[in-house]
Amino acid sequence: MAEAMERVLVASRLHLGMDIAFITEFLGKDRIFRGVSSAEPSPLRAGTVMPMAARYCAHVIAGGLPELIPDTGLVPLCQALPETKSLPIGAHLSVPIRLESGRLFGTFCCLSHTPRPSLNARDLELMRIFASLIASALDNHLVAELERDAQFGELQAAIEAGDRCIVFQPIVRISDLSVVGVEALSRFWTEPRRGPDVWFETASAIGQGPSLELLAVRKALQAAASLPDHLSVNVNISPSTMTCGDVADALGGFDPRRIVIELTEHVPIADYAPILRALRPLRKKGIRIAIDDAGAGYSSLRHVLVLKPDIIKLDTSMIRTISGDRTRQAMVMALAQFALKTRIRLVAEGVETQAEFETLRKLKVTHGQGYYFAVPMDVQHLQTFCAQRLKYGSAS
Known part of the structure; x- marks a missing residue:
């Protein structure tokens, strides 16, 4: 917009041969300069606030001065205004900026330090055209701002009301179906109803991504406090949030040896150095790192080589139809061999069928997650599920 x-x-300043062009916004009894273009250093700058009273703008809007003044020396009221001599103003053009709603936003003005007798009605019409373009741009900007404010309000309401819940989806060892960990997932019930991905995307778009992510982490670890000690707890954190400086605080108070950070990949990572620096002290405490959605993102295999994770989670897109797809089978088998040789845990996400499960077992994939094993559930149902249907495994 700026x-x-x-x-x-x-x-406009160059076309009309004027010394200063500016846009002001009216705010009560004041006007604020939103943009200024000057041929020479000027006391008028963007952000400057001046009172409306006894100014050219106020008199033009009220009808006391014409919009086109080629020579201020010929207009008695101009000579009575202090800014005529202080700036000085020899010629002046001013037109209102009206938004689509009819609201008077402010004025678009050009001035010359000396009289400009050649200024005419065509120049004034050009100013009106420019003012119309400015008003259109402002309307678009204000609509975007209103939408952003509405989204921020919805997000804040959800956060402040605690209107969210954490559910956990079990991660199992394929060899014996024992539960070794859980992934914490967020659910929102605030209207309008949206999936968690949409909420997090909205938060990121309005600059609240890290706040919402870390709130989810805190809530997840609080909810996981009652789970058996041998279960690892996976929390999702984006690379950008990892470098915000508040992650360690969000993870505090929970056994670090049970925490697994799943690095989610929504945008390419341009520089790994800040992420590596942020991860180093966390890993020293025993926190493990997982690369999420491997095989689906921008450069997940590069993440594996650079970040050297403890866990690789294969994306659902690699698991779906794997039972009848030799290409997928070959790729997963290669990753399983890589994981074995590098002592990395390999977890297949999105396992939904018996055929997928049997294929993964034959390919030596060690761990799985998905609806075939269990749906996401709250803490109480998870405890019952583990106690009644699966035997607990170790977290190693």
Whole structure:
């Protein structure tokens, strides 16, 4: 928006041969300069606030001064205004900026330090056209701001009301179906109803991504406090949040040896150095790292080579139809061999059928997660599930 204003201001000032062009917004009894283009150093700058009273803008809007003034020396009211001499102002053009709603936003003005007798009605019409373009851009900007504010309000309401819950999906050892860990997943019940991915994308878009992610981490670890000590707890954290400086605090108070950070991949990682620095002290405490959605993202295999994770989680897209797809089988078998040789745990996500399970077992994939084993559930149901249907395994 600022760049668009700057282009309009420079173009109009140069075309009309004026010394200063500016856009002001009216705020009560004051006006704030939203953009200024000047041929020379000027006391008028973007952000400057001045009172509306006894100013050219106020008189033009009220009808006391014309929008086109080629020579202020010929207009008695101009000579009575202090800014005529202080700036000075020899010629002045000013048109209102009205938004689509009819609201008067402010004014678009050009001035010259000396009289400009050549200024005419065509120049004034050009100013009106520029003002219309500015108003259109402002309307689009304000709509975006209103949408952002509405999204922020919904997000804040959900957070403040605690209107969220954490569910856990078991991670099992394929060889004996023992539960060795869980992945914590967020659920939101605030209206309008949206999936968790949409909530997190919205939070990221309005600059609240880390706050929501770390709140989810804290809630997950609080809920997991009553789970058996040998179960690992996987929490999802994006690379950008990893480097925000607040992750260690969010993970505090829970046995670090049970925590697994799943690095989610939504955008490419341009620089691994900050992430490696953030992970180093956490890994020293015993926290493990998992690369999530391997095989589906931008560069998940590169993540494996650079970050050297403890766990690789194969994306659902690699597991779906694997029972009848030799290409997928070959790729997963290669990753299983890689995991075996590097002592990395390999977890297949999205396992939904008996055929997929049997294929993964034949391919020597060691761990699995998905609806075939268990749906996401709250703590109480998870405890019952583990006690009644599966035997507990070790977390090694």
